Amino acid sequence: METEFETITLQNLTKFVTDCFVAAAVPKNHSEIMAASLIESDLMGRNGQGLFMLEECVTDVLSGLIDTRAVPKIDKESSATAWVDGKNALGPVVANFCIKLAIQKAKRVGASIVVAKHSNPFGAASRYTKLALDEGLIGWACSNTSPYMVPNRAKYASIGTNPISVGAPGIFGDYFLLDMSTSVASPNRIALKGFSSEYLPLGYAINPSGLAETDSYIAAKYKNFLPLGSEEIHSNYKGTGLSLMMDILCGILGGSYYGTEVGIVGTDCVKRKANISHCFIIVDPKYFASGFEMRMTELMVHLRNLEPLDPDNCVRVPGDMTKDIGNKVKEWGGIRYPKFVIESMNKVAKFLRVKCVELIPKPTTIVLTPSEELAQRLEMEEKSRSMQKEEDASVSQDVPMDDEVSDKISLYSVYELDEDPSDWMLK
Structure with missing residues (x-):
């Protein structure tokens, strides 16, 4: 449903993710690389590697097991x-x-x-x-x-x-x-299904007993894919x-x-x-x-x-989905995220004392009570009747017509006028 998603511009998203890693003591240039990695993953439809992973990435950084300042050689x-x-x-x-x-x-x-x-x-x-x-x-x-x-x-x-x-x-x-x-399916894709409370088809994972596991949350927990x-x-x-x-x-x-x-x-x-x-x-x-x-x-x-x-489903080749997502992002003005991803991002922001990501405001809709809706409908019907009365009154008035013009109109039928429209087009 539309209400389950929020849209964030690429500019705001890039700044937010970069700020999060900087706040976690990651150098600015490395923070920008991390932001590009997560955001571009979402842009290519690899949501399991996108902003859904922000909380885990920050946890890995804060664990001390990764040297965030190291440079490959x-x-x-x-x-x-x-x-x-x-x-x-x-x-x-x-x-x-x-x-x-x-x-x-x-x-x-x-x-x-x-x-x-x-x-x-x-x-x-x-x-x-x-x-x-x-x-x-x-x-x-x-x-x-x-x-x-x-x-x-x-x-x-x-x-x-x-x-x-x-x-x-x-x-x-x-x-x-x-x-x-x-x-x-990738582990992160199954973890996403777990957040959405989706069940897995048979054949994705097994539980510790070696039996098929269809609960995506349990499958993501035990990781026997x-x-x-x-x-x-x-x-x-x-x-x-x-x-x-x-x-x-x-x-x-x-x-x-x-x-x-x-x-x-x-x-x-x-x-x-x-x-x-x-x-x-x-x-x-x-x-x-x-x-x-x-x-x-x-x-x-x-x-x-x-x-x-x-x-209803045309044949696709790998990469077509990425192009479609790019067109959608242009249409939306940013990337759409489900609420649980937004909540995870805000959780990280609160922990790191970073300003929460700025969302694109949704158009405000006015919700009327049943009595207000009825009153509005009656008012519109009354206006419609008044306009109809005025129109009928103007049509009923006798408008004098020149006899010569009247004769000319009667000489031509609609079909004759439609036969060769080129005459008035050329003029």
Whole structure:
């Protein structure tokens, strides 16, 4: 319902989030990166990584387990590769450093891979592939995460829901932009459902007894999420394999934690440094067959024009939702948030002694009592009758008409006048 949402301008939102992190003793430049990460996640439809996570991010910062002033550094590099030490800095700070470095190297030699160690959760993976898209490059971003996913045939979680994002540019601003976790649904997406008291379909999560869990709140609490495919009969070994693939490219290749070793910062479970790894792969299509963008758009247009199974739901490609959200934000004048997210933001503001975020005022509506509504309706009916009487009186008056004009009018029918309107148009 409309009343369940509030709208905030991007300018007010950016200032508010930046102020919150500054108040939590995060340097101004790092606070701005954190604000961009959270807000852009919402702009791309990755609400589980957006402002919904502000309270948890601030909790992680205040836990003392993250070095908010740390600056990533390169430990080893070649013309096309780099191994980065994140120094336990904020995840988006490390990821920003790495993706810019990867883009720079790919432009110079055609392709690059940058792996970071000693980092923290970096937010929406698509935020970094979108930066590559803006440069006309193919981007890949992935990360390992806390062990919240149950591998194929296992009873409890022991690997991450490790996200993957791949982006490829088309022509005229079109693009392909995939962002997915290797689980049926990301943990934060399920946590959002928990706040909304939504029930989960079968196959999203299991409880500690190994049985299907449909209560989103309980599922978010125990964090035993199932891999893509859900059950072995539906190929959940594929989701398990994708998760392990991300761990190979991130934790194992980067010499950081992987699998059950990855820490869980700022929760009541295991309070230790996360030591998360990220991997960024960038390819410049100009170093390969010409016309890449044209062929990419040709493929996407073909898919969008396929006959849909449901006439009310056209075929989409990854990235289309991001474009739709951008149009909606322009229409609304800002981003819309449910009340529970606004309340969480205000809770953070109160704790940090920051001014609460400023909302776009809603149009005021006057609610009338039944008697006032009846009186207003009767008054309008009376005015309508008075106007009708005046009109009838003016029509009933005899208006003299010149005989010559009267004869001319009678000579022509409506059909004759409509036959050739070009005569008066040309005049």
